[in-house]
Every structure is written in C-alpha cells, then in structure tokens.
Amino acid sequence: MATNTGTQTTETTGKTYCYARVSTTDQDTRVQKDILSTAYPEAVVMEEKASATSRDNRPNLELLLTLISEGDRLVVWKLDRLARNMRDLTQIVHELELKGASLVIHDQHIDTGTASGIAFLQMLGVFAEFETNLRKERQAAGIAKAKEEGKYKGRKPTAxxxxxxxxxxxxxxxxxxxxxxxxxxxxxxxxxxxxxxxx
CATH class of the missing domain: 1.10.10.60 (Homeodomain-like)
Known part of the structure; x- marks a missing residue:
C-alpha cells in the first residue's frame, strides 16, 4: 500500500499502529487521535495516560513494540509523544529496525524507512532532549528563587x-x-x- 507521509511516498506492506500519549500540559489525547485516525484510517490507535519523560510505566507502548512485526510501522503525532530523551528514542528506533519495521513522525513528516528520515529524526531528537533539559533547568531555578523568597511550599502530599x-x-x-x-x-x-x- 502506498502512503504519503507529507514529503515522500513510501510503500508499506504491513500493519500501521498509531500511538497517542498525554503530555504534562495536555492531559487529553483527543486531538492526537483525531489527526492520526484521519491520516491513517486503517491503523490501530492506542493511547497512553502517562506523562512520564521516559519509557518507564508505559505499558501500552511496550505492548505495541511487542505486537509490531516485519513490514509494520509505528506512527506518532509528534516526536515528544514517543520519547523525551535520546536514549529512549534511539532504543525504540533500534528495536523497530531489528523487527524490520519503521517509525513515522506525522507532524514532522519523518519516516525511518528512509536514510534521510533516520538522519533527520536523530537530529530532532538531540534538539528535543536539549529543550527538555532547558525546561528542567528553568524549573529548578524557579524553585530555588521561590525558596529564597519563602514562597515555595513544595508538592502537595498525595493521599x-x-x-x-x-x-x-x-x-x-x-x-x-x-x-x-x-x-x-x-x-x-x-x-x-x-x-x-x-x-
């Protein structure tokens, strides 16, 4: 089946699996699922209600990686819905490559079924991780300042x-x-x- 990813057309012979995940600021996957379902009507769409920055505690992602086989592809709306650091990104791409499957980042029109797609994905991953680290630094600086001013109360204890x-x-x-x-x-x-x- 021929599929247009935005910048090029690639041939897919297997199944398409779409993965949607909430973020720290957006706890609703509705927009992601609507976009992915429209672009890939034949796909199986699975969502994850976890905003963690690593692969830990993402059972649905692990399930998808288990189900995917040769010729299949994993599609996500944006890169940060799949991985927030280079280690996880590289590991996931490597696992897919070993299975003979590919990864498609819909928003950036990236397909790891092509050499240029792999190179571009790695470059984006570096910038995504850099942005995450900057955000953590800003957050830490904000907490430090709030503590100095006596305004920081810390995270409210859970039940x-x-x-x-x-x-x-x-x-x-x-x-x-x-x-x-x-x-x-x-x-x-x-x-x-x-x-x-x-x-």
Missing part, C-alpha cells in the same frame, strides 16, 4: 503519601470526613486507605 497519618488519626477516633478535611484529601481516598489496611 497515598499520607496513608500512615490517615490510619493514625482513625485509630485516635477521628472520622473519615474529619480526616479528609484535616489532610486536604478526598473522603474516598480516606476510605480506600482504611479498607486497604483491613484487607
């Missing part, structure tokens, strides 16, 4: 992080609603923690 406190308060006779209000967490979370303690 799970306060599980021991929940159980202790309950043991002291405090009700679930009061515990939730005192710790700033949902009442359902309090009940869940208490149920886990008695399971």
């Amino acid at each position: 799970k992080m306060q599980a021991d406190t929940v159980r202790e308060l309950k043991a002291n006779g405090m009700g679930a609603s009061a515990i939730a209000k005192k710790l700033g967490i949902g009442r359902a979370s309090v009940y869940r923690i208490l149920e886990e303690a008695t399971a």
Whole structure:
C-alpha cells in the first residue's frame, strides 16, 4: 500500500499502529487521535495516560513494540509523544529496525524507512532532549528563587503519601470526613486507605 507521509511516498506492506500519549500540559489525547485516525484510517490507535519523560510505566507502548512485526510501522503525532530523551528514542528506533519495521513522525513528516528520515529524526531528537533539559533547568531555578523568597511550599502530599497519618488519626477516633478535611484529601481516598489496611 502506498502512503504519503507529507514529503515522500513510501510503500508499506504491513500493519500501521498509531500511538497517542498525554503530555504534562495536555492531559487529553483527543486531538492526537483525531489527526492520526484521519491520516491513517486503517491503523490501530492506542493511547497512553502517562506523562512520564521516559519509557518507564508505559505499558501500552511496550505492548505495541511487542505486537509490531516485519513490514509494520509505528506512527506518532509528534516526536515528544514517543520519547523525551535520546536514549529512549534511539532504543525504540533500534528495536523497530531489528523487527524490520519503521517509525513515522506525522507532524514532522519523518519516516525511518528512509536514510534521510533516520538522519533527520536523530537530529530532532538531540534538539528535543536539549529543550527538555532547558525546561528542567528553568524549573529548578524557579524553585530555588521561590525558596529564597519563602514562597515555595513544595508538592502537595498525595493521599497515598499520607496513608500512615490517615490510619493514625482513625485509630485516635477521628472520622473519615474529619480526616479528609484535616489532610486536604478526598473522603474516598480516606476510605480506600482504611479498607486497604483491613484487607
């Protein structure tokens, strides 16, 4: 089947798998899925609700990499939906190459089924990682400044992080609603923690 990736036409003989993933700022994959489904109507589209910067904790991506075989291709909307550092990007591309499959970055019109596509992808990966590192540096600088000014409170503790406190308060006779209000967490979370303690 001939497919136009925007800058060139490549022949694909296998299946097309599309991968959509949320980002730190956008927790909805609807736009990605709509674009990919329109461009590749025959594809299997799988989404991931994980905004981590590495491959860890991305079971659907690992499943796709297991399912893909020779002649298949993996399509993502943008490079950063697949990998946020060069190590992961290189590893994923290498795994696909070993299977005889290819990677397509839809937004940048990159297809690793071509030599120019591989070279361009590697170049983009370097810039993507550089941008991620700059963002981390800016964030660290902002936190440092906020600490100096006494404005930094740190990340709000999650319910799970306060599980021991929940159980202790309950043991002291405090009700679930009061515990939730005192710790700033949902009442359902309090009940869940208490149920886990008695399971």
